[in-house]
Structures are given as C-alpha cells and as structure tokens.
Amino acid sequence: MPHALMPRLLLACTLLPAAPGMPAAEPVRLVTHQQPPLSFTRDNGQADGLAVRIVDCALKKMQRPYTLEFVPWPRAQWQVQHQQSDGFFAATPSEERDGYAMLSRPLLPYERRWYLLKSSPLSPSSPEFKRQARIAAFNGSNMDAWLRDHGYQLTSTPANSELLLRMLQSRRVDAVLGNAYAVDALVARMGLQAELRSELAESLPMGVYFGKAFLAREGPQFLQQFNAALQGCSSK
Numbered sequence: 001m002p003h004a005l006m007p008r009l010l011l012a013c014t015l016l017p018a019a020p021g022m023p024a025a026e027p028v029r030l031v032t033h034q035q036p037p038l039s040f041t042r043d044n045g046q047a048d049g050l051a052v053r054i055v056d057c058a059l060k061k062m063q064r065p066y067t068l069e070f071v072p073w074p075r076a077q078w079q080v081q082h083q084q085s086d087g088f089f090a091a092t093p094s095e096e097r098d099g100y101a102m103l104s105r106p107l108l109p110y111e112r113r114w115y116l117l118k119s120s121p122l123s124p125s126s127p128e129f130k131r132q133a134r135i136a137a138f139n140g141s142n143m144d145a146w147l148r149d150h151g152y153q154l155t156s157t158p159a160n161s162e163l164l165l166r167m168l169q170s171r172r173v174d175a176v177l178g179n180a181y182a183v184d185a186l187v188a189r190m191g192l193q194a195e196l197r198s199e200l201a202e203s204l205p206m207g208v209y210f211g212k213a214f215l216a217r218e219g220p221q222f223l224q225q226f227n228a229a230l231q232g233c234s235s236k
Contacts, residue, residue: 028059028066029086030208031076035161035182038090038108041070050181050235051090054107055208057233062225072159074140077209086214092142092204101209105227108235110206111180112143113198115168115187122174124199133174136164143177162186169195177201 032039032052039049047068059066071079079085081100092110093103114124122133136156137143147154156173158164161183164176169192176183180198187196208226215223 025064028064028214029069029084030055030066031069031071031079031085031088032090033073033076034070035073035090035179037185038179038181039070051107051206053235054230054233055089058226058229061229061233072140073138077140080209080211083211083213085211087208087210089208090206091209092206094142094145096145097209100213101211102215102223103205103209104207104223105230106205106207107230108181108206110204112177112201112204113180113183114175114177114201115165115183115196115198116175117168117171117195118197120174124175124201129175134172135175135177136167136173137177138164141179143179147177162190165190165192165196 032049034040035049037049038051039047042048047070052068069085076085076088077091077097080088087101090107090110091097091103092112097103116122116124122129124133130150130152133153134155135147135152136158137147137154138161139157139159144154144157156167158167161178164173164178165183165186167173168176183198187193210223210226
C-alpha cells in the first residue's frame, strides 16, 4: 500500500494565484473510483493512490488547479461523456471511450490478468476455455466489454474487484479478469495467495481520459503539456 500523500495534496482543489494580468484558470474536474492501490480515499477523506499521486504531480508542475471526485466507475465515464467532468482515470483504451475522450500518455505499466483457483483444471490459453469457463469482470470496466467482444462466457459483472474474488472463491465463476494492481492487493489483504493463481492476459497503457469537449475549450496545448509534465512524476 502506498505511503500517505504529502500535505500538498490537500491543496489540490485550491485555486493557484494567476500571473499578473492573467485570468485564473478554471480547475480541471477529474473523477476516479475506489480502486486501491491506484486510487482511494483514506479514513480522513484524503485522496491517495499510485495513479492519484502521478496525476497530482503532473498538474502541480503545470500549475493547474483541479478537483477530484470519487464515484462509481461507470458514473465516472458517464460524467466525462456528458461534460459534467473533464477527465477520468486510471483508464485503458477502448473504441467507445475514444469517441468522446482522448487518452494521455501512460501513468503506470499495467497488466490485465486472469485469476483462477489453483485447483481448477482450466487454462485461459486452452481452446476450450472460451466455451467452458464462466467468467466475471467488474461492471463498467474495459474487461467487461473485451470479454463480450471476444466471445467469452461472461456470466457476472459485480460492482468491484473484491466481489469478483468472493465469487471465484465460492466457485460461482471459474475465472475472473482483473486489474493486476487492484486484484493482487486484494488477494494479499484477503489472504488468498494459497488458493489462487493468475496468468497474464495482456499488457496495456493506462492513463487519463480527457473529454474532447474539455480539450476543445483548452486547446491542443493542454494534453501536450500534461503528457510532458508526466515525465519525472512517480507514485513514490
């Protein structure tokens, strides 16, 4: 689990002073969801997480104020699509998202992995897996759409990764497809290392999706500057 953010994150939603003669920039309205260790709120309400730290670092380098709201993941995407928010993270690319938003440079290396019981004879690399395995992925994720598009037997889409593991543990599904950051952290917290195994499905970029309407208002320099500002930012 990452260390607590430095106190400066508490100022993330505070307007920075504008240069003399220049109007103050509007805060960038960002949304994310509870998905430790990437993004979460601590008991005191403070935002934290590997992805949160990197986004905070980049926007501070740009001297750009922002707000950060935690909402369910489908809602985060809906808000950007309907111009109620300006960007959501941490997200992997999809054609649907590309229709209304543009993805930044990657924040972190990312793996999408299969999780199965160690006692299961099934293998994601076998030809029978698509036909036989009952699969689950959390609602609103790219994995949900990817499984449907590739002909897997998607039988359940619970609201979060912990419910995925509970379903797998109780044998309600044969395998789950999940974000390795989130699921590996949950496996450790729930003490399931001896029960589960995982296999790499694919590696993907994972960044911030900024709404096209927002970028049109800001101009092409915003995404260029944000991508440049990511250089040198880390979650440590």
